[in-house]
Amino acid sequence: MRFLRVDMNGLKAVVEEVPEKYRQLAGRGLTSRLVCDEVPATAHPLGPKAKLFIAPGAVAGTSAPSSARVSVGGKSPLTWGIKEANAGTPVAQYLARLGLKAIIIEGEPKEPGKYWTLVVTKDGAEFVPADEQTGKGLYEVYRGLKERHPTAGFIACGPAAEARMAMAGVCFSDTDGRPSRYSGRGGLGAVMAAKGLKLIVVDPAGTSPVVATNQELFKAGQAKLVEAILTHGVTKPGGTLNTYGTAALINALNEAGGLPTRNFSSGRFEGAAKISGERMAEIVKERGGVGMMGQGCHPGCTIRCSNIYPKPDGTELVSCIEYESDWALGANCGIDDLDAIAEMIWHCNDLGIDTIECGVTIGVAMEAGLKKFGDAAGALALIDEIRKNTALGRILGQGAAFTGRAFGVVRVPTVKGQGMPAYEPRAVKGIGVTYITSPMGADHTAGYTIAPEILAVGGKADPLSPAGKADLSGAFQDTTAFIDMSGYCLFIAFPILDIASGFEGMVETVNAVLGTSFAAGDVAKFGGEIVKWERQFNRAAGMTAAHDRPPEFMRYEKCPPHNQVYDVTDEDLDRIAGV
Amino acid sequence: MVKVHVYLYASLRQFHAGAGSADGAEAEAPDGTSIAGLYALLGIPAEEVKQAFINGRQRDPNYLLRDGDRVGVFPPIAGG
Ligand code: SF4
Numbered sequence: 306m307r308f309l310r311v312d313m314n315g316l317k318a319v320v321e322e323v324p325e326k327y328r329q330l331a332g333r334g335l336t337s338r339l340v341c342d343e344v345p346a347t348a349h350p351l352g353p354k355a356k357l358f359i360a361p362g363a364v365a366g367t368s369a370p371s372s373a374r375v376s377v378g379g380k381s382p383l384t385w386g387i388k389e390a391n392a393g394t395p396v397a398q399y400l401a402r403l404g405l406k407a408i409i410i411e412g413e414p415k416e417p418g419k420y421w422t423l424v425v426t427k428d429g430a431e432f433v434p435a436d437e438q439t440g441k442g443l444y445e446v447y448r449g450l451k452e453r454h455p456t457a458g459f460i461a462c463g464p465a466a467e468a469r470m471a472m473a474g475v476c477f478s479d480t481d482g483r484p485s486r487y488s489g490r491g492g493l494g495a496v497m498a499a500k501g502l503k504l505i506v507v508d509p510a511g512t513s514p515v516v517a518t519n520q521e522l523f524k525a526g527q528a529k530l531v532e533a534i535l536t537h538g539v540t541k542p543g544g545t546l547n548t549y550g551t552a553a554l555i556n557a558l559n560e561a562g563g564l565p566t567r568n569f570s571s572g573r574f575e576g577a578a579k580i581s582g583e584r585m586a587e588i589v590k591e592r593g594g595v596g597m598m599g600q601g602c603h604p605g606c607t608i609r610c611s612n613i614y615p616k617p618d619g620t621e622l623v624s625c626i627e628y629e630s631d632w633a634l635g636a637n638c639g640i641d642d643l644d645a646i647a648e649m650i651w652h653c654n655d656l657g658i659d660t661i662e663c664g665v666t667i668g669v670a671m672e673a674g675l676k677k678f679g680d681a682a683g684a685l686a687l688i689d690e691i692r693k694n695t696a697l698g699r700i701l702g703q704g705a706a707f708t709g710r711a712f713g714v715v716r717v718p719t720v721k722g723q724g725m726p727a728y729e730p731r732a733v734k735g736i737g738v739t740y741i742t743s744p745m746g747a748d749h750t751a752g753y754t755i756a757p758e759i760l761a762v763g764g765k766a767d768p769l770s771p772a773g774k775a776d777l778s779g780a781f782q783d784t785t786a787f788i789d790m791s792g793y794c795l796f797i798a799f800p801i802l803d804i805a806s807g808f809e810g811m812v813e814t815v816n817a818v819l820g821t822s823f824a825a826g827d828v829a830k831f832g833g834e835i836v837k838w839e840r841q842f843n844r845a846a847g848m849t850a851a852h853d854r855p856p857e858f859m860r861y862e863k864c865p866p867h868n869q870v871y872d873v874t875d876e877d878l879d880r881i882a883g884v
Numbered sequence: 885m886v887k888v889h890v891y892l893y894a895s896l897r898q899f900h901a902g903a904g905s906a907d908g909a910e911a912e913a914p915d916g917t918s919i920a921g922l923y924a925l926l927g928i929p930a931e932e933v934k935q936a937f938i939n940g941r942q943r944d945p946n947y948l949l950r951d952g953d954r955v956g957v958f959p960p961i962a963g964g
Contacts, residue, residue: 538934538960545894551963556893560956562940572940578906582963583894610963628963732940753964760962761935761942769941799962866940 306406309430311423313500314412318423318430323406329819332362333389334790334835335407336378340387341838343409346845350382350492351469351499353413359400359460359475359505360408362391362792363815366401366515367523370531371794373397373603375477381491383471383662383704384721384746386843386852390488393602393794394477396458399509401792403427414501420467422504424454427511435503440464442655443476443484450506451482457508459484463657466494468694470702472662473498476654479602479611485624486602489659490748491723492704517817526813530797533807534607537800539762546610546796547599549582551628554727555636556581561759561768562866563732564632565725567639567678568668569718571865572729576641580631585614585643594619608796614647623651629749632727633664638671639678645685652688658702663688665705665724673712716858721746721848730855731864731871733758733768738778738873742853742882744839750795752781756802763802769867775877780829782881787832791815840884850875853882885912888953892928895959899928903957913949920945922955934960 306328308321330338336358348354358378365373375397381388400408403425414421420435438446443463450459459478466473473494477486497503517523534540545553558564559577566574578584589596589612596615601608611625626647634640634649653660667684670676675697676683690698700711705724709717718725723746730737735754743751754777758768766777788795793811801807805825812823823831843852859871890903890911897904903911903926913922919938923930923945935942937956938949949955 539962545959545961546963549894549961553894553961554963556891556956557958557961557963560891560893560937560940560954560958561942583897584906750964755964756962760960762960762962765942767942795964796962 306404309405309408309425311408311410312412313410313414313502316421316432327406329821330790331406331819332360332374332376332790332792333378333391333786335360336376336389337387337835337839339407339409340378340380341842344380346842347847348380350380350385350496355380355496355499357410357493357496357500358407360406361397361401363790363818365397365792367517367818368514368605369527369793369814370534371606371608371797372792373605374792374794375400376789377475377488377493379493379496380846381493382495383492384723386721386746386846386848387744387839388491388493389745389789390474390490390493391789392477392486392488394458394486395480395603396460396477396507397792398603399458399507401515402509402512403507408505410497410500410502412500420501420503422506423502424506424508426508438503440467443657444655447478447482447484454506454508456510457506460505460507461503461657462494462497463655465656465658465691465702466498468699468702469495469498470658470691470699471495471707472658472666472702472704474657474659476657479624480604483624484654487659490661491745494657517814518820519817522813523817526810526817529806529810530801530814533800533804533810534797537803539799540608540796542607546608549586550598550612550626551610552582552585552626552631554628555631556583557759558728561732563729563759563768564636565718565727565729566636568637568672568716569725569729570716572732573866574636577636579641580635580643580646585612585626588643589615592617592619595621600625606794610796622647623654626650629727630660630664633661634667634684637664637668638684640681640684642681645681649685649688652685652692656692658691661726662704662724665718666701666708669705669709669714669717670701670712672716673714718856719747720855721852723747728755729864731859731869732867734771734873735766735768735774735777737855737871738774738878738881739782741855741878742778743782744836744843750785752778752785753795753798754778754781756799762799769869771873774873775881779881782836783829783833785832786835787828790835837884840882844884850879850882853878886915886917886949886951887912888922888949888955890922890926890955891957893956893958894961896928896932896957900926917949918946919943919949919955922949928957932959934958
């Protein structure tokens, strides 16, 4: 395995042997270690000292199930702390097949405003000008690329990144070459653009799937994991993820009173049924055509939680509508129209922006009175401001916290400058701890306590009680950091939290590839190490305990229907977030 | 008798047309009916149920229904 070190100043891409200290790292473990080692904590995220790291997870490219995750790391222009954002995409598999443990992008481009494409094949890497793709929407860009490089996958930043917007993500292609799989959070797309790198074409032609060093151990682990995925209620074929997608959560969170509505002013949305996974599945069936539920984000996933949402005439509107995007651009903006939500997601994909940050920002803009809650046309008009790169668009493009400041809004649901995802912390206290204490800023995937608090998976915990929630979130954050290193989709956490042999299988496959000897009990310990590195980076970047706090309004404003404030104590938060 | 409003979600919707619709359905049950008793009354196979929320709170199958309760019933679900 090798590093590909890309110097955007000299336009050189050099293959390096992986130094010993990085050999047993991958995914988030590797990107976060590299950020700590190679990026000064006080560097400007868009400046010459900033770098971007792209690393497939440990088992990506092997035959392990649901294992095509790739991590992107850097210093975030949204939070100004460390950032790792991962995506499920065939590109993760392609990078691994090419023997690349990480791509490291560094150096200040010589010519401001000039963008390049890096074409990576088994024979090496070369630069070509990206003039043709610059300023264009990503659907058009990816269509053209697919014609020219039919066997390749793509990594790109969109027009919003070219405008250095802090909600710009790094976009990966899906199985059909769409610009739909995002390392969306934290503005890493803008970091890529600031390097003058518009696109990476990753062509695995002539390579073979990755074979684990210890094939016997790998096979044994794989069998256990597959068995767990196929038997667990939520991941088995025909289970809810497969049939209704992740948006099955809309009704669940709504029933639990934890579906943030109209910029986090309520935990219930009267229009929930209209934007639910159940309704989506009905529409897909009614409209037929290319519409489908149960799509996979890469070959080799049996869970297949994605979808293709059709227009009334059966042609494609967008792929895919995830719970988070559905909520952010739906309930959070008071919008109950799935077609409008789908259209907004298409625009986000095309512009290269994070749907969560976009929805939270529109919610704040609606709070500021720029548009009325529920006004779908108004929300689309705001996204159009981003597209046109107007002064308002540039404010919105910097995210919810920035927009809140620009318009004097007090109710701004962010932590460390990053918009909160689709769970109301005042109704689900543990996920609040994750939002508040994760080094990533408000991020549900960093420690998904929703599993025990709402879904009764991996135990049961009363969502409204603050008791024990700091420790619950802390344990989830540590374990998650390991899974984010493994290359597995986080959704394997559901079966392996309940089925011990599945958990063992996950660890064994990682050991078989990395040459490590982790026991099941080491997972949280090693994951905790990764989180510690990340917290140390944030401290060195100037973050203090004051950054590990909920938005103040959540401490005094009661959220209906449970009418609770956020009541996990500062002491508890400090205990988890302390370095 | 107690009157409750029942919503069935995801794969449970097939077991009761009214409660499985977007608007849910009113159901009447004798005083002292538990959640489990309600499943029997509506013909919902209990083994398909993962959990129920009553007025936004997770409750055990032996919880006794009260007049005006909002009942949301789910099979195993996940997402993120
Ligand atoms: S469960 Fe969904 S996100 Fe995860 S690997 Fe499968 S299709 Fe991709």
